[in-house]
Amino acid sequence: MSILRDAILITWKRNRNYAERMVAPLSDAQMIVQPVARVMMNHPAWILSHLNVYAPIAAAMLSRRAFEDPIDHPFGQKSAPSGDARVYPPRATLLADYLRLHDEALRALETADDSVFAEANPIERWRGMHPRIGDMLVTLMVKHESMHLGQLSAWRRAMGMPRVEM
Numbered sequence: 601m602s603i604l605r606d607a608i609l610i611t612w613k614r615n616r617n618y619a620e621r622m623v624a625p626l627s628d629a630q631m632i633v634q635p636v637a638r639v640m641m642n643h644p645a646w647i648l649s650h651l652n653v654y655a656p657i658a659a660a661m662l663s664r665r666a667f668e669d670p671i672d673h674p675f676g677q678k679s680a681p682s683g684d685a686r687v688y689p690p691r692a693t694l695l696a697d698y699l700r701l702h703d704e705a706l707r708a709l710e711t712a713d714d715s716v717f718a719e720a721n722p723i724e725r726w727r728g729m730h731p732r733i734g735d736m737l738v739t740l741m742v743k744h745e746s747m748h749l750g751q752l753s754a755w756r757r758a759m760g761m762p763r764v765e766m
Contacts, residue, residue, distance in 0.1 A: 646681035
Protein backbone atom coordinates (compact mmCIF):
# COMPACT_ATOMS: atom_id res chain seq x y z
CA MET A 601 0.00 0.00 0.00
CA SER A 602 1.08 3.53 -0.67
CA ILE A 603 1.65 6.17 1.98
CA LEU A 604 -0.85 8.43 0.19
CA ARG A 605 -3.54 5.73 0.24
CA ASP A 606 -2.96 5.07 3.94
CA ALA A 607 -3.18 8.78 4.78
CA ILE A 608 -6.44 9.22 2.85
CA LEU A 609 -7.92 6.07 4.40
CA ILE A 610 -7.45 7.38 7.93
CA THR A 611 -9.52 10.49 7.30
CA TRP A 612 -12.09 8.86 4.99
CA LYS A 613 -12.96 6.25 7.61
CA ARG A 614 -13.13 8.78 10.45
CA ASN A 615 -15.25 11.18 8.44
CA ARG A 616 -17.78 8.46 7.62
CA ASN A 617 -18.35 7.64 11.26
CA TYR A 618 -18.35 11.29 12.32
CA ALA A 619 -20.98 12.20 9.72
CA GLU A 620 -23.17 9.28 10.76
CA ARG A 621 -23.05 10.29 14.43
CA MET A 622 -23.89 13.90 13.61
CA VAL A 623 -26.84 13.15 11.30
CA ALA A 624 -28.37 9.94 12.68
CA PRO A 625 -30.26 11.59 15.58
CA LEU A 626 -31.77 14.36 13.43
CA SER A 627 -35.39 14.43 12.30
CA ASP A 628 -36.43 15.00 8.70
CA ALA A 629 -37.67 18.46 9.67
CA GLN A 630 -34.33 19.41 11.25
CA MET A 631 -32.42 18.52 8.08
CA ILE A 632 -33.29 21.85 6.39
CA VAL A 633 -33.52 24.22 9.36
CA GLN A 634 -31.68 27.53 9.22
CA PRO A 635 -30.82 28.20 12.88
CA VAL A 636 -29.39 31.70 12.57
CA ALA A 637 -31.64 34.55 11.46
CA ARG A 638 -30.59 36.17 8.16
CA VAL A 639 -27.67 33.73 7.74
CA MET A 640 -27.78 30.99 5.10
CA MET A 641 -25.92 27.99 6.53
CA ASN A 642 -25.23 24.76 4.71
CA HIS A 643 -27.78 22.53 6.41
CA PRO A 644 -27.49 18.73 6.79
CA ALA A 645 -29.72 17.89 3.80
CA TRP A 646 -27.63 20.01 1.45
CA ILE A 647 -24.31 18.85 2.93
CA LEU A 648 -25.11 15.14 2.51
CA SER A 649 -26.61 15.73 -0.96
CA HIS A 650 -23.46 17.63 -1.95
CA LEU A 651 -21.03 15.05 -0.55
CA ASN A 652 -23.03 12.31 -2.27
CA VAL A 653 -22.09 13.91 -5.59
CA TYR A 654 -18.35 13.63 -4.98
CA ALA A 655 -17.85 10.22 -3.32
CA PRO A 656 -18.80 8.40 -6.56
CA ILE A 657 -16.36 10.62 -8.45
CA ALA A 658 -13.55 9.57 -6.12
CA ALA A 659 -14.55 5.91 -6.60
CA ALA A 660 -14.67 6.34 -10.38
CA MET A 661 -11.22 7.96 -10.49
CA LEU A 662 -9.76 5.18 -8.37
CA SER A 663 -11.41 2.53 -10.56
CA ARG A 664 -10.47 4.30 -13.80
CA ARG A 665 -14.15 4.61 -14.76
CA ALA A 666 -15.58 7.50 -16.73
CA PHE A 667 -17.86 9.96 -14.94
CA GLU A 668 -19.57 13.24 -15.73
CA ASP A 669 -18.12 16.55 -14.65
CA PRO A 670 -20.35 17.68 -11.75
CA ILE A 671 -20.08 21.35 -12.72
CA ASP A 672 -23.84 21.71 -13.29
CA HIS A 673 -25.06 19.04 -10.87
CA PRO A 674 -28.08 20.23 -8.80
CA PHE A 675 -26.01 19.66 -5.64
CA GLY A 676 -22.62 20.59 -7.11
CA GLN A 677 -20.39 23.55 -6.28
CA LYS A 678 -22.79 26.12 -7.75
CA SER A 679 -25.73 24.93 -5.66
CA ALA A 680 -27.11 26.44 -2.47
CA PRO A 681 -29.18 25.00 0.37
CA SER A 682 -32.93 25.05 -0.14
CA GLY A 683 -35.53 25.47 2.58
CA ASP A 684 -37.90 23.26 0.57
CA ALA A 685 -37.81 19.76 2.04
CA ARG A 686 -39.15 18.33 -1.24
CA VAL A 687 -35.77 19.07 -2.86
CA TYR A 688 -34.11 16.41 -0.72
CA PRO A 689 -34.74 12.75 0.08
CA PRO A 690 -35.70 11.91 3.69
CA ARG A 691 -32.89 11.88 6.27
CA ALA A 692 -32.76 8.07 6.40
CA THR A 693 -32.32 7.86 2.62
CA LEU A 694 -29.72 10.63 2.48
CA LEU A 695 -27.70 9.05 5.27
CA ALA A 696 -27.99 5.54 3.81
CA ASP A 697 -26.84 6.84 0.43
CA TYR A 698 -23.95 8.72 2.05
CA LEU A 699 -22.81 5.58 3.91
CA ARG A 700 -23.17 3.36 0.82
CA LEU A 701 -21.34 5.76 -1.49
CA HIS A 702 -18.67 6.36 1.14
CA ASP A 703 -18.14 2.62 1.53
CA GLU A 704 -17.94 2.15 -2.25
CA ALA A 705 -15.24 4.81 -2.45
CA LEU A 706 -13.47 3.18 0.50
CA ARG A 707 -13.38 -0.18 -1.30
CA ALA A 708 -12.15 1.52 -4.47
CA LEU A 709 -9.38 3.23 -2.49
CA GLU A 710 -8.37 0.01 -0.75
CA THR A 711 -8.16 -1.95 -4.01
CA ALA A 712 -6.86 0.68 -6.46
CA ASP A 713 -3.57 0.11 -8.20
CA ASP A 714 -0.92 2.44 -6.79
CA SER A 715 -0.18 3.81 -10.26
CA VAL A 716 -3.63 5.47 -10.44
CA PHE A 717 -2.51 8.20 -8.02
CA ALA A 718 0.04 9.52 -10.56
CA GLU A 719 -2.36 9.58 -13.52
CA ALA A 720 -3.70 12.84 -14.93
CA ASN A 721 -6.84 14.26 -13.36
CA PRO A 722 -9.62 13.34 -15.80
CA ILE A 723 -11.40 16.71 -15.40
CA GLU A 724 -9.45 19.34 -17.27
CA ARG A 725 -10.79 22.32 -15.30
CA TRP A 726 -9.48 20.74 -12.07
CA ARG A 727 -5.99 19.99 -13.44
CA GLY A 728 -4.51 23.44 -12.77
CA MET A 729 -4.74 22.97 -9.02
CA HIS A 730 -4.90 19.15 -8.92
CA PRO A 731 -2.89 17.79 -11.87
CA ARG A 732 -2.95 14.14 -10.77
CA ILE A 733 -5.69 11.86 -9.49
CA GLY A 734 -3.82 11.57 -6.18
CA ASP A 735 -3.91 15.35 -5.79
CA MET A 736 -7.63 15.43 -6.50
CA LEU A 737 -8.35 12.57 -4.10
CA VAL A 738 -6.67 14.41 -1.24
CA THR A 739 -8.99 17.32 -1.92
CA LEU A 740 -12.17 15.27 -2.41
CA MET A 741 -11.67 12.66 0.28
CA VAL A 742 -9.87 14.71 2.93
CA LYS A 743 -10.13 18.50 2.60
CA HIS A 744 -13.52 18.88 0.88
CA GLU A 745 -15.38 16.37 3.00
CA SER A 746 -13.76 17.51 6.25
CA MET A 747 -14.65 21.12 5.50
CA HIS A 748 -18.31 20.27 4.94
CA LEU A 749 -18.45 18.09 8.04
CA GLY A 750 -17.07 21.07 9.95
CA GLN A 751 -19.99 23.09 8.58
CA LEU A 752 -22.34 20.37 9.78
CA SER A 753 -20.77 20.52 13.23
CA ALA A 754 -21.16 24.33 13.29
CA TRP A 755 -24.79 23.96 12.17
CA ARG A 756 -25.44 21.52 15.04
CA ARG A 757 -23.92 23.95 17.55
CA ALA A 758 -26.04 26.82 16.15
CA MET A 759 -29.05 24.53 16.69
CA GLY A 760 -28.05 24.20 20.35
CA MET A 761 -27.03 20.56 19.95
CA PRO A 762 -24.10 19.05 21.78
CA ARG A 763 -20.70 18.53 20.25
CA VAL A 764 -20.09 15.17 18.58
CA GLU A 765 -16.67 13.68 19.17
CA MET A 766 -14.54 12.77 16.15
